[in-house]
Amino acid sequence: MTAPHFAPRVFSGIQPSGGLTLGNYLGAMKRFVTMQDAGTHQTIYCMVDLHAITATLHDPETLRRNTRELCAGFIAVGIDPEKSILFNQSQVPEHAQLAWIFNCVARMGWMGRMTQWKDKAGKNAEAASLGLFAYPALMAADILIYHATHVPVGEDQKQHLELTRDIAAKFNHDYGQEFFPITEPVIEGAATRVMNLQDGTKKMSKSDPSDKTRINLTDRADDIAKKIRKAKTDPDPLPEALAGLDARPEARNLVNIYAALADISPQAVLDQHQGALFGHFKMALADLAVDKLSPITTEMSRLMADPAEIDRILGRGAQRAREIAAPILAQTYDIVGMLRS
Ligand code: AMP
Numbered sequence: 001m002t003a004p005h006f007a008p009r010v011f012s013g014i015q016p017s018g019g020l021t022l023g024n025y026l027g028a029m030k031r032f033v034t035m036q037d038a039g040t041h042q043t044i045y046c047m048v049d050l051h052a053i054t055a056t057l058h059d060p061e062t063l064r065r066n067t068r069e070l071c072a073g074f075i076a077v078g079i080d081p082e083k084s085i086l087f088n089q090s091q092v093p094e095h096a097q098l099a100w101i102f103n104c105v106a107r108m109g110w111m112g113r114m115t116q117w118k119d120k121a122g123k124n125a126e127a128a129s130l131g132l133f134a135y136p137a138l139m140a141a142d143i144l145i146y147h148a149t150h151v152p153v154g155e156d157q158k159q160h161l162e163l164t165r166d167i168a169a170k171f172n173h174d175y176g177q178e179f180f181p182i183t184e185p186v187i188e189g190a191a192t193r194v195m196n197l198q199d200g201t202k203k204m205s206k207s208d209p210s211d212k213t214r215i216n217l218t219d220r221a222d223d224i225a226k227k228i229r230k231a232k233t234d235p236d237p238l239p240e241a242l243a244g245l246d247a248r249p250e251a252r253n254l255v256n257i258y259a260a261l262a263d264i265s266p267q268a269v270l271d272q273h274q275g276a277l278f279g280h281f282k283m284a285l286a287d288l289a290v291d292k293l294s295p296i297t298t299e300m301s302r303l304m305a306d307p308a309e310i311d312r313i314l315g316r317g318a319q320r321a322r323e324i325a326a327p328i329l330a331q332t333y334d335i336v337g338m339l340r341s
């Protein structure tokens with residue numbers, strides 16, 4: 001059996017669960033733009049609204065607003081809806097259709113080992129939705145319905161991507177053909193795990209109750225500067241070498257953020273700032289962050305003023321996405337043995 005050649009194709013998704021953070025930007029979106037502009041892969045980016053309803057009871061109007069705001073965010077950071085396919089998951093029904101097939105491929109034991117499931121379900125798994133448990137099978141379907149070969153994500157999604165590979169491999173094995181690609185995660189750069197500004201051992205997250213712990217892409221310039229000035233650090237100066245950041249998670253986080261924003265390596269940041277105290281370094285970082293993020297914030301609010309245009313862009317994106325997804329679903333159904341009408 002010879003393995004078929006899969007065209008280089010990038011897929012990634014973000015949940016429209018309200019608010020985009022600097023973690024989303026540096027760990028995911030900024031890298032989506034780099035891959036789009038490299039021109040080496042077709043790029044497909046998705047607002048995963050079906051995933052966004054798995055965790056908590058949500059307000060329908062807020063979900064619609066968050067989906068449009070996420071679309072505005074994608075465009076504001078530099079995703080071009082002509083160059084990339086930009087769309088909303090629920091508008092392409094093939095995702096949910098393939099997810100059902102994958103629900104029958106994935107094993108309960110695999111799903112039960114997912115750390116995100118364990119964290120989100122907490123102690124009361126009995127009360128969690130079935131959708132939250134099946135979340136990774138839908139994520140595998142998002143990727144594999146396009147035969148995507150590469151998936152840029154932050155570090156926290158690594159386990160889900162391993163499961164995606166397991167699902168593809170089991171499907172291929174069970175049906176005796178190399179139909180789905182074994183997707184490569186793309187987790188690279190200085191900011192694959194941007195940490196909480198008040199606690200360098202926790203991930204920066206849009207769901208943390210304290211707003212001081214994160215930078216939101218909708219924050220005003222003075223709020224961004226204030227949050228960076230007030231970020232937790234230590235009294236030591238910046239070291240000469242990266243090893244000097246070991247056991248200093250907050251210091252390391254600010255260096256990594258600087259590096260990712262400036263498109264330089266963390267060592268290059270130390271070369272420029274070694275010996276500086278954090279009071280000083282934070283001022284430089286605040287200036288850099290405001291400089292890079294302010295244009296995004298402004299562009300997002302400009303785009304949000306015209307929701308009809310956002311809906312038009314998403315409708316067009318969904319059409320283009322379906323042109324790829326529909327034949328792959330039809331072939332999957334054939335392989336599995338579903339009758340065709
Ligand atoms: P989510 O907002 O959970 O849908 O995440 C969307 C993307 O942003 C995923 O690729 C995540 O891995 C990435 N991401 C979210 N938070 C962070 C963070 N603190 N650091 C790096 N990447 C992140």
Ligand code: TRP
Nearest residue numbers: 011012013014015048139142151
């Ligand atoms: N689970 C991802 C997150 O929370 C979002 C997501 C859904 C995704 N489907 C995807 C990411 C497919 C990459 C590819 O961040």
